[in-house]
Amino acid sequence: MVERRVEPSTATVGLMLPAFADVAALTQTERAERWTLRGPDAALDGLCAALGLARPQRLRATVAGSRAAFWLGPDEILALAELGAAPVDFGAGSDGAAVEVGDKFVGLDLAGRRADAVLASHCPQNLSLAAFPVGKVSRTLYAKVEIVLWRRGASSFRIEVVRSFAPYLVAALTAAAEDLAALDRR
Template sequence: MSSPWLRPRFPLDDAALPSGPRFTLADAPPAERFVFRGGEAARQSCSAAFGVELPTRLGAAGQSGERAALWLGPDEWLLITESESVEALAAAIEDALGGVPHALVDVSHRQVGLVVSGADAARTLSAGCPLDLRLKTFPVGMATRTIIDKAEIVLWRRGEAEFRVEVARSFSPWLAAALGEAARGAPKV
């Protein structure tokens, strides 16, 4: 029999995530993640293998089913999939790229995803994020690397009142607590 001390543990297993009529913080579905870097030829080959067009403009996100490609920089993307194994996806991308120079790094265990939703989602995130998160300046589908207070995150607006936040595992308990506190004190507009 295995020891309960040795079982895999999610960093927010014991956290009471806030949930209410205007703000909800929840775990994102389990996902595999890669950071992909490469030039235009690598981007095109990776797009074909991944099944999602890797965006070429600032703040864009591409999505198809349970896969997403978030633009992080001129030659850098975060690839997220909720349905593939790391090994199968990495092999498919590596096979498609052949000898094209690129970097593909599995970051699945480095970070976790959180879903921030509700009418107060943008205002709550704004308590620690320097970006203007109003819908007209941060529209649905936009994604970027930014910060919330002291934690680096990748922020993706998936709906008018829904965001996905990717954060380092070690910062996730702090971020959940900070967002919960911000939600309780978010001024009504």
């Protein structure tokens, strides 16, 4: 089965994403295609293979080129791909499901000297490098909204957030960054 192509909307978060240069910079990522992959491991193997990716292990991501797959749960993967590539053929007869959710999420990159502190201000997880090493991905919370958090570097994170929650999340991250910048100035 070749999945139906749905052009993701051009809508952005609609907010300025200020950079607190010495704290952290927040940028909206390029629009992307995204899929929720559900099913048993064997089906997920096939669905990930259709994207050219290995199936991620628990709380980890796999990356190949501009594509990535995040482990969200024992039967759930969130896959990302940049726009414009050939349509993905997930094949027929699989007992898994691949649902295109490109417009469900907005991607945000948070990077900078104190990116982990900005996140830790409202994220309940332990974000130390020992507990949340580079390459780890987890669905969690930031303030009142659910996010998917992927650590790409010691102080570089990718956040996937449901589109309608994005303005709140950006405001909360901005406020946290402002607070940290103010503390630094003291």
